[in-house]
Amino acid sequence: MDNTIDWQLYRSFLAVLREGSLSAAARTLGQTQPTLGRHIDALxxxxxxxxFTRFPGGLLPTNAAQTLRPHAEAMASHAAALERMASCQGHDPSGVVRITASEVVGAEVLPPMLAALRRSHPGITIELVPSNRAQDLLQREADIAVRMTRPRQAQLIARPIGDIEIGLFAAPAYLAERGEPFEVEDLGRHSLIGFDQPSAFQREAAKWMPGLDRERFALRSDSDLAQLALLRAGAGIGFCQLPLARRDGLRRILPDRYALRLDTWITMHEDLRHSPACKTAFDALVAGMLDYIERA
Structure with missing residues (x-):
């Protein structure tokens, strides 16, 4: 086997894996379909x-391709991190910084902070990744993460922010129509909003808040953003972060019975401590998240 295989071949291989055909992969990479075909043949x-097995509708990956996929994805992640690191060199904060957070934090909490960061430092380009899957900072899938658990890896710089409280809330319009529950038993006559397929976090949280399992939810979604939208629309009673609920005028339900605190951290790989862009973004997120929690 050739030990000097061009990274471009692996990049094309990964694009075809993700897109399912040469034509779609070519559009993604901005190349021609024959070029992608030659890359796959060469690899x-x-x-x-x-x-790949060729069929009229596209390309079907073999077992060997699926085995190689995580390694190709790791190569792509490291290549992207190398490009971001190179773009961030110099004394002025400039370059690309990739930031990840949960769906709700990424879509509802961080945007004002990132807008302020860009106004102060227009040379910094932000890649925002809202995802409930923890991006691997050690594998450089992201540069900075807002985490709801304390990082354990020694290679990470971690700044504690404090606790974000989560409770049950409802829109005033919903409560005006259905009445307010004052006891846990009262929830039985209400529309509850919750998950469809429980995650490990939700199974753990259920130990602290019994009675709120899947079968009790009248509206189910595994998207936290969809649950939040249903809550705002007055569809029922659901969970929300306290600062967001206060911002949106939601009313809290049974605060003494349903409360969960999430330990919040801003984390970054220690190799990025000397990157002006990453350090500037890290400090901005710390200040912004501290202000967000204090508003609760």
Whole structure:
């Protein structure tokens, strides 16, 4: 096997894996379909294995291709991190910084902070990744993360922000129509908003808030943003972060019975401590998140 395989071949391989066809991958990479085809042929020849089965609708990855996929994704992540790191060199805060947070924090909490950061430092380009899947900072899937658990890896710089409280809330219009529950038993006559398929976090949280399981939810979604939208629309009673609920004028339900505090941290790989852009973004997120929590 050729030990000097061009990274471009792996990049094309990963694009075809993700898109399912040469034409779609070519559009994604801004190349031609014949070029992508030559890249796949060259990689198969260099590795000595078949990566795709051709059929009229596209390309079907072989077992070998699926085995190689996480390694190709790791290469892509490191290549992107290298490009971001190179763009951030110099004394002035400039370059690309990739930030990840949960769906709700990424879409509802961070945008004002990032807008202020861009006004102060227009040379910084932000890549925002709202995802409930924890992006791996050690594998450089992101540069900075807002985490709801304390990081354990020694290679990460971690700044504690404090606790974000989560409770049950409802829109005033919903309560005006359905009445306010004053006891846990009263929830039985209300429309509850919650998850469809429980995550590990939700299973753990259920131990502290029994009675709120999947079968009790009249409206179910695994998207936290969809749950929040339903809550705001007056569809029922659901969970929300206290600062967001106060911002949106939602009313809290049974605060003595349903309350959960999330330990919040801003984290960054220690290799980025000397990057002006990453340090500037890190400090901005720390200040912004501290202000957000204090408003609760």
């Amino acid at each position: 198969e020849a260099a590795l000595g294995i078949s990566l």
